[in-house]
Amino acid sequence: MTTHTAAADITETKQLAALSPPQIKIFHGDCQSVTPRSIDAGSIDLIVTSPPYADQRRSNYGGIHPDKYVEWFLPRAEVLRAALSPTGSFILNIKEKVVDGERHTYVLDLIQALREQGWRWVDEYCWHKKNSYPGKWPNRFRDSWERLLHFAVSKNFKMRQESVMVPTGDWKNARLRNLSATDQVRDLSKAGNGFGKRIANWVGREYAYPTNVLHMSTECGYKGHPAAFPVALPQWFIRLFTDPGDWVLDPFAGSGTTLVAASQLGRNSIGIDTLEEYCDLMRERIVE
Amino acid sequence: MTTHTAAADITETKQLAALSPPQIKIFHGDCQSVTPRSIDAGSIDLIVTSPPYADQRRSNYGGIHPDKYVEWFLPRAEVLRAALSPTGSFILNIKEKVVDGERHTYVLDLIQALREQGWRWVDEYCWHKKNSYPGKWPNRFRDSWERLLHFAVSKNFKMRQESVMVPTGDWKNARLRNLSATDQVRDLSKAGNGFGKRIANWVGREYAYPTNVLHMSTECGYKGHPAAFPVALPQWFIRLFTDPGDWVLDPFAGSGTTLVAASQLGRNSIGIDTLEEYCDLMRERIVE
DNA sequence: AGCTCTTATGAATCATTGA
């Protein structure tokens, strides 16, 4: 039993208890070869990932040149598409870097190329990073947002909009202060929109659907490993695009944030990473 | 003479009083033909505009099909580039519409095409619309953000970052840091030229640079014109990319929000619109 | 528990220097 969602999520807790505990699989290797070998076609309900950005993290992943990014990504997207269920979704967290004083276009190119590969570009969510990296330059301000591209293979993908509804009005802030005992609730308050669907019923107050702008802080001061996104981010999309018992895949799993989120929510998960070191890290983190 | 900040109201008022009152020119017609005929090459310091979106506002503008959007836009961008000063900027407010359940790619295509035309894609600001249009759909949430694309023709465009500084998030921290002698020394040394120094002396560290995410509510459209952007939006970019006395152009002026903002800030402005009815509207609005 | 205050740090970017 790995879930501990916002305080009195009684119904959800019962549901999860009735299910077998969520499975977690970790594969070491490149997702391009691992995926077709180790994952059944059409068995994945949601892919959430933050791939290595172009020319970033060179010390860890070897770095992909911006001009080569699309050709590096496409064959991997192809195997991911085969693994995804017809009603599944693919959430891609990415942002183009600045090259020679202007934004590089590889993300734009990638969107176009993925569409040609058969993906539907359903929407682009905006992740507003409330605590973006500081710095000052003569020609730009701090970059405070990233793209969360939502792709699907069919028009009728699964979407559970009620599961991410947010309380309306001042009630939210007042209530959260009372509930701030646990880390989980703190995470939810950080997200500002991570409430489960049952909590709204439990409290019996008004709630509304969120928008396609997510306000979340990057995780700060965590251990020595690079944390891609805050756990609230995969949480939000897992609630939105899967049911308990579904399978979630992160083909560039890194420190395993997606797997943690999935397990907390009673979803099975698979993580893949090219670095054995990160696979070990994930296993350690999951034990907690 | 060229400095200008939100904090320096007194100085600003004096400056503006010393200048002749801002000029406003309104031209009726298509900017593609009006611009080369009526605007001197290189005379414009900033272009801020929200062009008719694809297939939107059909009743007013005739509507451009999404698939034809880029070819419609490009010749107009060409004349705008000729009108823009070498140190000028071009702010394009745009968002792709949903066609057949997915985002259309004409904005991505447009960015690519503008780069091929010689524009530099400096950055993409995110306009977070705090009060986005209500609605509910089975496969997406409310669209709560739009793109504010920043293009320039040269690497060393004009940018007055001090003019849009915002109060620091935590006032207590700012005040405390003010007491630290080392911090004051750091401020003075890093401020560099002219105005930065004055800010450091005057308001200490109570102001910080903003990010590339703008939080602004939409305004109800000015009577008779479909809702464009709030006046605070062009204001922000006019402060950021021009000095008093500079020339601001809106080639799709609509209800004239950009002209109002420019005049309020002591900048000269030019508005162009294909509809005589809107030109009349602008003239009325400017009298106020 | 609830404050206040301190400190460390995070998918960053540009200018400069040296090979």
Add this chain to the structure above:
DNA sequence: GTCAATGATTCATAAGAGC
């Protein structure tokens, strides 16, 4: 020339210490 490495810049947040 081009390219790679280094230093300087900067702020919202979490965690931790102290009361």
